[in-house]
Amino acid sequence: MSEPLNPEQLRSFTPLNVLSEQQWRELRSQLVPQHLLAGQLLFRQGDQARTTYYLLSGELLLCGVDGQEERLQAGTAVSCHPLSPSLPRLHEARALSDASVLALDSATLGRLLTWRLAYQDLLLELAGNGEDTEWLERLLENPLFTKVPPANVRAMLERLHPIDLPADSRVLVEGESGDCCYFLKSGRAEVIRGADSARQVLAELEIGACFGEEALLSDQPRNASVTMIEAGVVLRLDRQDFFSLLKAPVVDEVSFGEAARLLGNGAQWLDVRLQDEYERSHAQHSLNMPLQLLRLKTRLLDKGKTYLCYCDSGKRSASAVFLLSQLGFSAYALRDGLDALPPIQRDALLCESGPGYLARSGGRTERSH
Template sequence: MQPQKSMMPARVEFDLSLTRTLVPLKDMSEAHLLELLSNSDSEIICAGQTIFARGSYDAHHIYLLHGNVRLVDENNGATLVKGRSSLLPIAHHQPRLVTAIAESDCSVLRVDSERLDKLLAWSQVADYLQLNISRQRDLDEDIDWMMTVLKSNLFFKVPPINVEEIFSLLTPQVVYAGDVVIRQGELGDRCYFIKEGQAEVWRHNESGRQLLAGVGVGRCFGEDALVNEAPRNASVVMKTDGVLMTLNKQDFFRLLKEPQVASVSLESYAEKIATGAVAVDVRSEEEYSELHLNSAVNIPLNLLGIKSRMLDKNRTYIFYCNTGRRSRAAAHLLTQQGYQAFALDDCVNLFSQTRWQPLLDSSSNFLLRDGVAQKGT
């Protein structure tokens, strides 16, 4: 059974309600999901076309939205996958272990795996931070603007592990109606978020002064100054009294550098577990159910703020995911809370190299009770 020659697929519009059910896309905030989809492709694949070939590496999550796909392995054995029978990506393994051929006309969603992983971790750390903020009564009035800040695409390039640091680097500035915060033509070295008040964006050109937009609470302006040396292309004037939070270029670059997180190697993992450490899978419940480390419990990163109270600060926890990004963020966040938390090194190799298969389990689930892992019933 030979794969058919690939053809250029036709792009189609996204069905957002359908996309929101996919794993792990369903665990992202709408702002992060829309940012992800802005650089993703939804395609129509004609019957007989090859979606991907065995042995290839395409660095994409590919979801079957409609239609049927035949998966052909190295022994020419075939498995039929029907549309919507799974919310997980099709045979997601790099390099590909099978060839996927459209059995009927199909629609698929292609998502860049690296971009998905970054935005997913970012979104879920923001969820963790939102819960922590909501628990601090003195921040009740700040929740709305702080969460709007976290949804700003300015920070999507910041490693998720640094999300907590954003607010510590913002400096308050009291402003009054009529104040010119940014002046067109000047060089800038900082951006601004509106905590209180409203501003207007104006541009001067040959025909005069033109109002471009109004800017409200939580919105950012002047961010171009953080990434280039070009003069300001517009002026921003306060419409009302208010409070701005400023972030300078030097601090923004600090946010782009990911700190080191204490880790445990795959080679020493079994020994750590034997001496009482607990493995924690921070992927979604669906990802965990498909395949996970033997004896590992499941605490999805977006639920970490709620379930961290089930952990014991006197016990060692080893966090892992499928890339290391979500697990490093989890280990860092809990270390800040006083837990003995480590990230597992080489998470990608855990699921891609056959030497680690004896450590994996697809049939038994484990629950966290009194801070330790116990097999579920």
């Protein structure tokens, strides 16, 4: 199998040349050349696969809908642009010699480019003022921020309060109420649940990580503690600013009718209540993934699916949608939860013992009782 290409080998390709180092790392698994034999077809006219192709080596023949032919040689100015980018394809592409191409998922590439162009001016402005922008760049590359308007990000930056913390200091304490969230600007921190013999390290936070938001969204006590492993700086964002600048554009809510339409297009219910609540009644064919376990179990979810999250009041499902958005999933919350549904809709949605699925450790999904 070929080794992935490095960014320096791809800097001549447009618009790949505007991507950041972090974005190149996100694309790394796709940066493997696809080899073609002379005469082999790459794509046909009318092809609608959402793939962006670049010619790396060799020669291709492009045949247009009008029968006009164009020979494309690697290394030329024309070959530095995507091959027949319009969908459906306007050309057939066939290798005239042994060749290689780079095939990138168009949706992923589009997301990265949109982010880069939307925030490039802001990052340049901050860098010009002598500020370290690494933490912000890494924060903004979170899929969550594809939904946050640049104006909101600018306003958020003005309202962040920096706090210098020594090693071993606690930023969050499990069980306390939450009135803010934080971003890690520098240093290292870890997320811990429990104490003494029950103490469990859940994760180490990376620069740019957002934490503490789950207590705000669910209006519940902190479900874990966060401790600095080494000295660093955290940035505090107050509750009101979090809701107006981040939660509002990120957490998409749908009505029962809109949820039914999405289900018809392949979406799946995701019940984020406790297992006991789920087993008393749940939506048929829904997957149970309690909110407190969601971050640990998202590996069981499919990023190609749309998830419809529900709970009783809508608060836990809002938390779930925010978390799933951070991880690059498509998700919606049932507006105001099950409690807001009229009895006829609630009865239509919930069943006492219909098909359901529980997400288990080890990657297993099993039928509920």
